[in-house]
Amino acid sequence: MHAADSDRPAVSVRDADDRPGRWQGRYVAGCDGRHGAVRRSLPPGAVRHHRHDYGVSWLSLLAEAPPSLDAVGYALHSRGFAGHMARSPEITRYYLQCARGQRLDAWSEQRIWDELELRMRAADFGPLHRGGLVQRAVVELESDVLEPLRHGSLFLVGDAASLLSPAAKGANLAVLEAEILARALTDALKRGDPTGLAEYSERCLRHIWRAQEFSRWMIQLLHRTPGDRPDETLFQDSLRRSRIASLRTSRAHQDWFAENYVGV
Ligand SMILES: Cc1cc2nc3c(=O)[nH]c(=O)nc-3n(C[C@H](O)[C@H](O)[C@H](O)COP(=O)(O)OP(=O)(O)OC[C@H]3O[C@@H](n4cnc5c(N)ncnc54)[C@H](O)[C@@H]3O)c2cc1C
Known part of the structure; x- marks a missing residue:
């Protein structure tokens, strides 16, 4: 990735015959996953990195x-x-x-x-x-x-933007972001309207943080926390049973779960 913060960004590429080249464009969509080149090419301080293990x-x-x-x-x-x-x-x-x-x-x-x-x-x-x-x-x-999901002319999408645990729906989120970006790029390039691009990061981050919060909720539901004291484990197990009982019996809780699980 070159000159991401300019209006003439470019990427180094290798074609099918492994010949090196350089593609220049107006915008770059960074869709190359968690370990891709886009994350590595971001200059220090360009984005904030929130992380949780x-x-x-x-x-x-x-x-x-x-x-x-x-x-x-x-x-x-x-x-x-x-x-x-x-x-x-x-x-x-x-x-x-x-x-x-x-x-x-x-x-x-x-x-x-x-x-x-x-x-x-x-x-x-x-x-x-x-x-x-x-x-x-x-x-x-x-x-x-x-955060943000934009650095100049570069837009981060999918796992390049945010990683969800496999207990949640990372691919659903990646497709949603790709669709939001595709519409915003079409508006900018075909209609000269950059509003969608200006709002891309904020709009996607709302979905991402909702998904992250639900992912944490799922992980807490599905696992004991390693290293907890026995009395703490007992307490947490009872909370989990209560949460499952509520999911079995409360229509409101079921609706909330379905909406988040599907990623509406
Ligand atoms: C075990 C596991 C189970 C999962 N289960 C689910 C599930 O059930 N449902 C769900 O919704 N999500 C699931 N996910 C998450 C989901 O796989 C990811 O969120 C999703 O694949 C992200 O899509 P992406 O296109 O952003 O990235 P990726 O799928 O990682 O795709 C990035 C692509 O970029 C390519 N690339 C990387 N670097 C370069 C480079 N320098 N040049 C050219 N190409 C490059 C890679 O080869 C890859 O093809 C799971 C993840 C894991 C690890």
């Missing part, structure tokens, strides 16, 4: 197996959280909370499936559909937000 880690797993439930499944267990998300008729994503710093090779396929069945109470609800694990990774639940 939840201290919680997940094994993130992709199984070549059909879903085991009709719905998304969140299991709260004294041994830790487990999650089930259908991806396609043949592929299912699972999550297992694990200790911070845990090595992947500590988890054999057999151990993973046994732990998933235990935490998801397969003895009560039926066995899981097992299959080969085609992807395994340790994910640390962290969030961050860059």
Whole structure:
């Protein structure tokens, strides 16, 4: 990224044959994720960086197996959280909370499936559909937000702008921001109206902070905080049970949850 704060920004690129080049434009949309070039090219002090580490880690797993439930499944267990998300008729994503710093090779396929069945109470609800694990990774639940989402002619979008924990809907948010930016760029370039670009950061940050707050709420619902004293754990477990009871019984609470979960 070059000259982001000017009205002639440019990016260094390599084409399909790996030949270096330089593209110049009026604006740059930075959509290259959390580890992309755009974040690294921001000069010090250009944006504020808000950051939070939840201290919680997940094994993130992709199984070549059909879903085991009709719905998304969140299991709260004294041994830790487990999650089930259908991806396609043949592929299912699972999550297992694990200790911070845990090595992947500590988890054999057999151990993973046994732990998933235990935490998801397969003895009560039926066995899981097992299959080969085609992807395994340790994910640390962290969030961050860059503010503002604009530096001169550069606009930050998706994970380049803000990282949500996988307990929330980062891809939904990324698509929403891309749509807001696309409309603003169209207005600026085709109609000469820069209002949408001027408002882009503030408008997206409202959605981002709503999503961050909901993500924190979900993480608190799904996990014990590692390192809590036993009496604190007991207190937090009771709060979680009360929260779930309220979700089961209160229509207002259910509406609030649905609105935030879908990301309206
Ligand atoms: C385990 C896990 C599970 C998740 N589950 C969900 C879910 O169920 N629902 C949901 O909504 N979200 C989920 N998310 C979040 C979601 O994946 C991200 O929020 C989303 O992918 C962000 O999209 P993005 O386009 O901003 O970034 P990315 O998806 O990271 O895409 C950025 C792209 O830029 C490319 N790139 C990077 N650097 C360069 C460069 N220098 N030059 C050219 N290209 C470059 C990358 O190769 C990549 O293709 C999950 C995340 C994780 C880690």
